[in-house]
Structure formats: C-alpha cells, structure tokens
Amino acid sequence: MSLSPAEIWDRLRQRARQVLPEQTYRTWLEPTDAIVVEGDTLMVGAPDQFSADWNESKHADLLATFAPVALGHPMKVRFKVNEERAGRVQMDMFVAPPPAPIVAPPTKQQSRISTPLNPLYTFDQFVIGKSNDVAAAAAQAAAQAPGKVYNPLFIYGETGLGKTHLMQGIAHEQLRRNPALRIAYVGTEQFTNEFISAIQTGQMGDFRRRFREIDLLLVDDVQFLKGKESTQEEFFHTFNAIYEAGRQIVLTSDRPPKEIPGLESRLISRFEWGMVANVDSPDLEHRIAILKKKASVDHLELTIPDEVIEFIAQHVKSSVRELEGSIIKLLAYASFKHREISVDLAREALRDKLRGANTSDFPDVPPTTITVATIQQVVAREWGVTPDGLRSKTRTKQLTTPRQVAMYLCRELLALQLVEIGNAFGGRDHSTVIHSLERVAEDMAGEAGFTERVLKVRGMLETLRTTGQLGT
Numbered sequence: 350m351s352l353s354p355a356e357i358w359d360r361l362r363q364r365a366r367q368v369l370p371e372q373t374y375r376t377w378l379e380p381t382d383a384i385v386v387e388g389d390t391l392m393v394g395a396p397d398q399f400s401a402d403w404n405e406s407k408h409a410d411l412l413a414t415f416a417p418v419a420l421g422h423p424m425k426v427r428f429k430v431n432e433e434r435a436g437r438v439q440m441d442m443f444v445a446p447p448p449a450p451i452v453a454p455p456t457k458q459q460s461r462i463s464t465p466l467n468p469l470y471t472f473d474q475f476v477i478g479k480s481n482d483v484a485a486a487a488a489q490a491a492a493q494a495p496g497k498v499y500n501p502l503f504i505y506g507e508t509g510l511g512k513t514h515l516m517q518g519i520a521h522e523q524l525r526r527n528p529a530l531r532i533a534y535v536g537t538e539q540f541t542n543e544f545i546s547a548i549q550t551g552q553m554g555d556f557r558r559r560f561r562e563i564d565l566l567l568v569d570d571v572q573f574l575k576g577k578e579s580t581q582e583e584f585f586h587t588f589n590a591i592y593e594a595g596r597q598i599v600l601t602s603d604r605p606p607k608e609i610p611g612l613e614s615r616l617i618s619r620f621e622w623g624m625v626a627n628v629d630s631p632d633l634e635h636r637i638a639i640l641k642k643k644a645s646v647d648h649l650e651l652t653i654p655d656e657v658i659e660f661i662a663q664h665v666k667s668s669v670r671e672l673e674g675s676i677i678k679l680l681a682y683a684s685f686k687h688r689e690i691s692v693d694l695a696r697e698a699l700r701d702k703l704r705g706a707n708t709s710d711f712p713d714v715p716p717t718t719i720t721v722a723t724i725q726q727v728v729a730r731e732w733g734v735t736p737d738g739l740r741s742k743t744r745t746k747q748l749t750t751p752r753q754v755a756m757y758l759c760r761e762l763l764a765l766q767l768v769e770i771g772n773a774f775g776g777r778d779h780s781t782v783i784h785s786l787e788r789v790a791e792d793m794a795g796e797a798g799f800t801e802r803v804l805k806v807r808g809m810l811e812t813l814r815t816t817g818q819l820g821t
C-alpha cells in the first residue's frame with residue numbers, strides 16, 4: 350500500500366510533534382501542506398519563503414530521521430513556498446521584501462501596472478498614535494485627493510518609524526481606486542544612479558518619460574540629494590513637471606527640508622509648498638498596540654503572550670523596525686531552543702539587543718560559546734562516563750546511550766550537519782548519526798525519565814551559554 354503525500358506528511362509531522370515543543374510545531378509545521386513525492390523526497394509547502402527556509406534548516410533533517418520507523422523506508426523532506434497559499438501572511442509581516450525597483454510606466458500593451466510596493470505597507474496595517482497621527486492623516490488625505498490638498502507631502506523622521514510605510518500606503522490606496530495608475534517609487538540613490546546611467550548611455554529622453562509621465566511620484570530619502578548638483582537640477586525639473594500636471598508627489602527624509610545640508614533653496618522651498626509632517630518615536634502604549642497588531646496579522650496572538658509583548662515594548666524603544674526585529678529574533682530563538690515564549694525567554698533572546706538598555710532586567714553576565722567538546726563533557730559527566738569514551742568506537746550500552754544523547758544535543762544546540770556530528774564522534778557515518786538522533790527522539794517520546802535527563806542536561810548547557818555558569 351503506498352501512502353499519499355498528505356498521509357506521509359501527517360505521519361512524519363505527528364512524530365515531530367512528539368519531540369518538538371507545541372509552540373514550535375504550531376508556528377512552523379502546522380501551517381504546512383504536503384505537495385508531492387518526487388523520488389525519495391517529500392516536497393512540503395510552507396506559506397512563505399521565511400518559513401520554508403526556516404523549516405528547511407531546522408526541521409527537514411529531523412523529519413527525515415523519523416521516516417524509517419514511521420514509513421518503513423527512508424524519505425527526505427524538502428520545503429518550498431506553497432504557491433497556492435503564498436498569499437497568506439505568516440512571517441512576512443516581520444521580514445521586509447528586498448528594496449523595490451522603480452515601476453516602469455505602462456507600455457501600449459500594458460494598461461495595468463504591477464507595482465513593486467511592499468504589500469504589507471497599507472493604511473490598515475499602520476497603527477496610528479500620537480507620534481504619527483498628523484503624518485497619517487496627511488497621507489490619507491493625499492490618497493483621497495491626490496495632487497490637491499497636500500502636494501507635495503513631505504514626511505520626515507528618524508529611521509524605522511514608518512515613513513516608507515505611509516508613503517506606500519498612499520500608493521496602495523490610490524491603486525485600489527484606480528488600478529491603472531502609473532506610479533514611480535524610487536529611492537533617491539536609485540534616482541541618482543539611473544540619472545547618471547541615462548547620461549552615460551545617452552537615454553535621457555527615456556529617463557525623463559519614465560519619471561515625468563506618471564500619476565504618482567514617491568521618492569524615499571531625499572536627504573541623499575545633498576551635494577549632488579546635477580541630480581538636484583534634474584530632480585527640480587521632474588518635480589515641476591509632475592506638480593504642474595496636478596499629480597501627487599510624496600517625499601521622505603530623515604530631517605525637514607530646511608535642515609538638509611547642501612540642498613538648493615529652490616528645492617527646499619518646493620518641498621515646503623505642501624505639507625511637511627513628522628513621524629516620531631511611539632510611546633509605550635503605541636508600541637504595545639503596534640506589536641499586538643503585528644502579532645495578530647501574523648496569527649501569533651496565542652504564541653506570544655501579552656506580558657511578552659509588554660516586556661518587549663517596555664525595553665525596545667528605538668524604532669518600530671527594532672520592535673519587529675525583536676519579535677523575529679524571539680521567534681527564532683524559541684524555535685531553536687524548543688521552548689515556549691515567555692518573558693524569561695525574551696530576556697535571554699534579546700540580551701544583545703538590550704545590553705545598552707541599562708536595566709536590572711539584564712544583568713551583565715558573559716555568555717559562553719558552547720562547543721561539541723562542552724556538550725560531550727557535560728553529557729559524559731551526567732552519565733558517569735568519559736568524553737573520550739563518547740568519541741571511541743566502543744559500543745557498550747553504557748556508552749551508546751550518552752553518545753547518542755550528545756549527538757542529539759549537538760544537532761539541537763549547535764545545528765551541526767550530520768557529517769560534522771559523525772566526525773566529532775570518532776568518524777561515524779551519516780546513517781549512524783541519523784539512527785542515533787532518531788533513537789533519542791523516540792526514547793524521549795516514550796520514556797519520561799530519559800526525557801527528563803536529556804532536558805536537564807540541555808537546560809544546563811543553555812544556562813551555560815547564556816550566563817557563563819553551568820546550571821545544575
């Protein structure tokens with residue numbers, strides 16, 4: 350009887366569920382589906398690239414170790430993005446796509462433009478608070494009455510506070526109303542580079558058409574215009590052409606127009622013609638609201654408890670981007686450590702980010718790098734054998750069990766490749782290592798006493814890594 354891909358995946362995944370923490374299972378493996386079996390490989394679809402990569406690096410080999418017992422034969426597992434479900438937002442909320450290139454104006458054949466905007470930078474994903482309410486209101490007004498009320502809209506503020514998000518929110522809203530809209534979204538450096546290359550290749554005509562025959566111009570980081578005289582000259586004419594045609598211009602910068610050094614006064618005055626709006630750092634309540642919004646969009650409300658959200662919001666104050674980065678780091682850390690997300694875990698995971706926070710929440714203890722030798726020593730001590738014994742060829746039960754446990758912990762804590770583990774344990778081959786990992790996973794699923802012992806050693810090593818002290 351041959352199993353369908355879905356049945357195979359179910360068997361492997363259920364075994365993984367027995368050994369992985371529930372939260373890890375739910376975050377990474379539950380939102381996946383079997384796609385197809387190709388030869389000896391099961392292809393599994395993840396909802397986005399981040400989770401595909403994460404599962405591939407963290408869980409694919411482990412899942413394969415279950416195959417001989419669960420299926421009766423070996424089976425490799427590979428992850429890729431499930432195109433059918435790619436629309437679903439999972440980790441993408443926290444991972445910005447690569448910078449978008451300029452949107453080309455439509456050709457005769459192309460009446461609809463596919464924009465390279467970040468799909469997550471919409472108004473409904475933007476959390477409004479005291480620090481950004483004026484800018485958000487201006488952006489919404491510019492989206493509703495483009496070229497009329499606030500033209501240009503100039504949004505300034507420090508890095509990671511939502512300027513690009515608001516700017517793209519305008520584009521999304523306008524595209525929603527008119528999908529045929531011609532939009533150019535570009536960073537100032539990219540504008541400069543394209544300008545230089547147009548001069549070099551003698552294609553200024555094309556360049557001008559691309560930037561002037563559009564309905565909405567979005568330019569990020571105009572502070573980089575400073576000191577670039579001919580780019581400023583070209584930008585001035587681009588601005589005028591679009592402005593005079595009654596079309597909307599949106600600009601962002603890290604400071605207000607007047608404070609951009611080396612910016613021509615005619616540009617300064619044009620940038621101030623419409624609305625200059627600031628985005629500032631969010632206060633505590635606003636930070637909590639932003640984190641909750643991101644967690645809910647990403648279906649992580651159950652995974653990240655409220656007190657953890659509050660803990661992060663209290664300690665990460667520099668920018669919204671940093672808040673998002675903290676969540677990514679925490680999720681990754683929890684998955685790697687196979688632990689539930691808690692305030693204690695957040696304190697450990699974010700220690701580096703928060704080291705400068707000068708708070709008693711983060712006692713300054715030196716972390717230690719754990720190596721294979723450390724794992725061998727600690728395991729050997731627990732089982733009353735020697736590290737040399739673990740590396741030897743001897744296959745008595747007294748040595749085999751701790752050796753398998755040490756291999757398992759090398760995989761779990763150091764994420765070593767199978768071949769690296771084999772080399773570190775007396776040159777054992779790949780299949781012996783797989784068998785060892787599988788054996789430990791199985792015994793952990795079935796024997797409470799054994800599991801407790803493995804987890805105790807693991808806890809000691811984790812304490813050593815984060816505090817520099819060997820926990821007991």
Ligand SMILES: Nc1ncnc2c1ncn2[C@@H]1O[C@H](COP(=O)(O)OP(=O)(O)OP(=O)(O)O)[C@@H](O)[C@H]1O
Pocket residue numbers: 445469470474475476477481506507508509510511512513514515601603639669670673
């Ligand atoms: N008020 C907010 N609500 C929801 N998400 C926000 C908010 N402010 C910022 N973000 C998110 O923070 C991240 C950084 O925002 P963004 O890229 O817009 O910052 P920026 O001010 O343009 O930074 P830079 O100057 O470095 O380009 C984005 O993922 C954005 O979605």
